[in-house]
Amino acid sequence: MFFNSLSFAIFLPIVFLLYWLVFNKNKTTQNAVLIVASYYFYSCWDWRFLFLLVFSTLLDYFSAIMMENSTSDKKRKIWLWLTIGINLGFLGVFKYYDFFAQSFTELLNGFGFQTNPVLLKLILPVGISFYTFHGLSYVIDIYYKRITAERNFIDYSLFVSYFPLLVAGPIERATHLLPQVKIKRHFNFEKAKEGIYQIIWGLVKKVVIADSCATYANAVFDNYESMNSLSLILGAVYFAFQIYGDFSGYSDIALGTSKLFGIDLLKNFNYPYFSRDIAEFWRRWHISLSSWFRDYLYIPLGGSQGGMWMKVRNTFIIFLVSGFWHGANWTFIIWGLLNAIYFLPLLLQNKNRSNMGEIEMGWNLSSVKTILNILGTFALTTIAWIFFRAKSITEAIGYIQKMVTDFQFDSQYLSNERYNFELLLLVVVFVLVEWFNRSKVEPLSGKASLIKVTLAIMTLLALGVYSDYKEFIYFQF
Amino acid sequence: MKQFLVFIGKILLVLLLSAFALDFIYTTVFAQSETRNKVENVINSKPHNYDVIILGTSRANNHFVSELFEKEGLKTFNYGMSGAHLFETSLLLKLMIERNWKIKNIIVETDLNLSNEKRDDGTFGRFMPFMHQSETITEHFKKEPDFTELYYVPFYRYIQFDAKVGFRAWYKTLLNEPTNTLANNGYYPLGFNPKANMKNNIESLVPLRNRYFEEIKQICKANNINLIAVTTPMCSNVKGMDYFKKVKALYPEIKEYEHVVEGDQYFSSCGHLNDKGARLYTTKIIEDLFKK
Numbered sequence A: 001m002f003f004n005s006l007s008f009a010i011f012l013p014i015v016f017l018l019y020w021l022v023f024n025k026n027k028t029t030q031n032a033v034l035i036v037a038s039y040y041f042y043s044c045w046d047w048r049f050l051f052l053l054v055f056s057t058l059l060d061y062f063s064a065i066m067m068e069n070s071t072s073d074k075k076r077k078i079w080l081w082l083t084i085g086i087n088l089g090f091l092g093v094f095k096y097y098d099f100f101a102q103s104f105t106e107l108l109n110g111f112g113f114q115t116n117p118v119l120l121k122l123i124l125p126v127g128i129s130f131y132t133f134h135g136l137s138y139v140i141d142i143y144y145k146r147i148t149a150e151r152n153f154i155d156y157s158l159f160v161s162y163f164p165l166l167v168a169g170p171i172e173r174a175t176h177l178l179p180q181v182k183i184k185r186h187f188n189f190e191k192a193k194e195g196i197y198q199i200i201w202g203l204v205k206k207v208v209i210a211d212s213c214a215t216y217a218n219a220v221f222d223n224y225e226s227m228n229s230l231s232l233i234l235g236a237v238y239f240a241f242q243i244y245g246d247f248s249g250y251s252d253i254a255l256g257t258s259k260l261f262g263i264d265l266l267k268n269f270n271y272p273y274f275s276r277d278i279a280e281f282w283r284r285w286h287i288s289l290s291s292w293f294r295d296y297l298y299i300p301l302g303g304s305q306g307g308m309w310m311k312v313r314n315t316f317i318i319f320l321v322s323g324f325w326h327g328a329n330w331t332f333i334i335w336g337l338l339n340a341i342y343f344l345p346l347l348l349q350n351k352n353r354s355n356m357g358e359i360e361m362g363w364n365l366s367s368v369k370t371i372l373n374i375l376g377t378f379a380l381t382t383i384a385w386i387f388f389r390a391k392s393i394t395e396a397i398g399y400i401q402k403m404v405t406d407f408q409f410d411s412q413y414l415s416n417e418r419y420n421f422e423l424l425l426l427v428v429v430f431v432l433v434e435w436f437n438r439s440k441v442e443p444l445s446g447k448a449s450l451i452k453v454t455l456a457i458m459t460l461l462a463l464g465v466y467s468d469y470k471e472f473i474y475f476q477f
Numbered sequence B: 001m002k003q004f005l006v007f008i009g010k011i012l013l014v015l016l017l018s019a020f021a022l023d024f025i026y027t028t029v030f031a032q033s034e035t036r037n038k039v040e041n042v043i044n045s046k047p048h049n050y051d052v053i054i055l056g057t058s059r060a061n062n063h064f065v066s067e068l069f070e071k072e073g074l075k076t077f078n079y080g081m082s083g084a085h086l087f088e089t090s091l092l093l094k095l096m097i098e099r100n101w102k103i104k105n106i107i108v109e110t111d112l113n114l115s116n117e118k119r120d121d122g123t124f125g126r127f128m129p130f131m132h133q134s135e136t137i138t139e140h141f142k143k144e145p146d147f148t149e150l151y152y153v154p155f156y157r158y159i160q161f162d163a164k165v166g167f168r169a170w171y172k173t174l175l176n177e178p179t180n181t182l183a184n185n186g187y188y189p190l191g192f193n194p195k196a197n198m199k200n201n202i203e204s205l206v207p208l209r210n211r212y213f214e215e216i217k218q219i220c221k222a223n224n225i226n227l228i229a230v231t232t233p234m235c236s237n238v239k240g241m242d243y244f245k246k247v248k249a250l251y252p253e254i255k256e257y258e259h260v261v262e263g264d265q266y267f268s269s270c271g272h273l274n275d276k277g278a279r280l281y282t283t284k285i286i287e288d289l290f291k292k
Helices: A006-022 A027-069 A073-110 A128-143 A153-161 A174-181 A189-221 A229-260 A278-284 A287-298 A307-326 A330-348 A365-389 A393-405 A424-436 A449-463 B002-032 B038-043 B066-071 B086-098 B121-126 B135-141 B147-152 B156-160 B167-174 B211-222 B243-250 B275-291
Strands: B049-055 B076-078 B102-109 B226-230 B267-269
Touching (some): A128 A153, A128 A174, A153 A174, A229 A365, A229 A393, A278 A287, B038 B086, B038 B121, B086 B135, B086 B211, B102 B211, B147 B156
8 A cells, every 4th residue: 555545535534534433432442443443554565574673573572671671681691692693683574585595506606616696585674674673773772771771562562553654654763753752642634734745745746756757767768779869868867756746745645644633753855855955955855764774783882982984984874775775685784885985075075964954045155155155965865866777787887887978969859759858848847846845844835825735736737747657766665 | 613614614615616726717818728638629629521441559650651641532530549549539530520620531549548448547547628518428428437526526526636637738738839749640660679579468257248349430431431440460478369269259250460570670669569560560561451
């Protein structure tokens, strides 16, 4: 069941009405109805993976209690590493085993040992990377005594399985979400209205922007050898907007849906393509994952405490792990590495926190510099996305090579039966809408909201891509 | 909560009104056009007189050179449509009859398409703007499982087939931007493709006593149209060529022309002749069926 499907459009109002009108007695009944809904939601993909979700919930719940009850630090540490080991073990088997087996075999074959890998070819349980990290943050917080273990199993189960964030985040923190599920929620019209606006805008991003860009990006990437420079540049730009529209659209729908139930989730995107440098980009893109790596990997590794060498080492580690988190493919690792390389000059010059404030614009030279910085950051990010999108490193290098050496900038008719430039106007309009609303969560609220909602709905109907249906990209992670 | 339900009601009303408005705007624009594809060219046409009309899939569209018929004094148009199944071919013929076209001969490509009675979404979608305009279309689509939604839910038909009748098609129609579909009296010549895959496997195909071919036969009979059903050539490297024998066994009236052009130099892909091959094929058809 996808957020942009008819079944979700039926499911959501039913759960909403049951939650507020039938099971609104206390927080336990509210939580119970959300858990049942979440398990049903998850079972729509593959009911067998429910066992994995339940197991993960039970494991983290009991190990957190055992950790808290332990009298010695040694026992606490044992519980911590046992839980981390089992959680990552599942993730490793389902997501990474085949990659390692394949890579190891290729390495052996390279040394002249002829072997065949034993591959499991398992189906990746949807959302496993998200709820594993979700659970890990909880047990690590317990270990460091930042929070106390949750004793109410219903509340904890909802924290893990809450359907708006279950399959593709945002990756929540116990300190943020648990306090909200531990109290009865009261209906708040303004919050629910915000939620609806955010859902509509999320749908526009997914169905209009991401899916339209996808048809062009696919046509270019799948035939990159016969494309000219202009098509290859546009293909990469279209993919940049595809992945942004897809994932931030998903996050908007998740956050909006959650607001309907009176629960706020962590903000996951903050107009990342308006970043002035790559460090700012990573503070604005997939915020819940970036901050997860910062808090649970970068800081425990020593963060920036041990001098420049330590900072550089730790930065490379989190970018490489972040790349690997996205998928078991060398292309994701190179994507992470490339971002680390982009980050390096800022780190060495201690400028990685120089663009922390809002973007101020005016008719002056500094605004021109800001715009150039934004465009430069976008260009760097887009080049890195080529590795993210390509099927192999060879393909990515071939793509970039052709892009910078072909020097043909004619319009080209693509395999999706469209000219390469045809989508540009839509992308430009989208960027302008986001730019002029960058101080808000979404552009629909505020003055003349009914007119803006009407325009958004008409855009959804007229410009949405429905016949060539595409899943959310981040479901595969 | 009451306030929220009123708010949701407003959103749903906006959705409904937008859908009605867009449906009206799209339908109005498509109703004016007859130059962008063969479906609207027939639907929005005035009565015509033709000596030969060609129907079928791309294997009709790319194989029958209208110009060669015209040279023999036969007024001809090729209405073959890439991807079409006999489901849509039959409907197109019904619409020609509904619009009082006078047709002497119909050549129908009947080979691989006999194995299928389902609709082809790409071609089916092109009929969507005219669903409410023609009783014939409504009747033909009535048994489709999604007929109710397509017919009654405003704008749903445009959403469902947005690749064919979506915003882009609407916009280009509004600008009256022509396509090359109707050039060469409907015939679309293919070039020689040195990288073409000259292999095909049709072993899994089984010809059916196809209800839409039966419909075409009945329509022709009822309207005194001479129906010529033919097969068209395949390249030499095809697995399962006995399919054509099964076609012959099922429909002895279908004329066998699958072997009249041989040699990969005449093909653009395994199932499609290039222009040179199409000219040889059409010449043979004219000699056999219109000169003897």
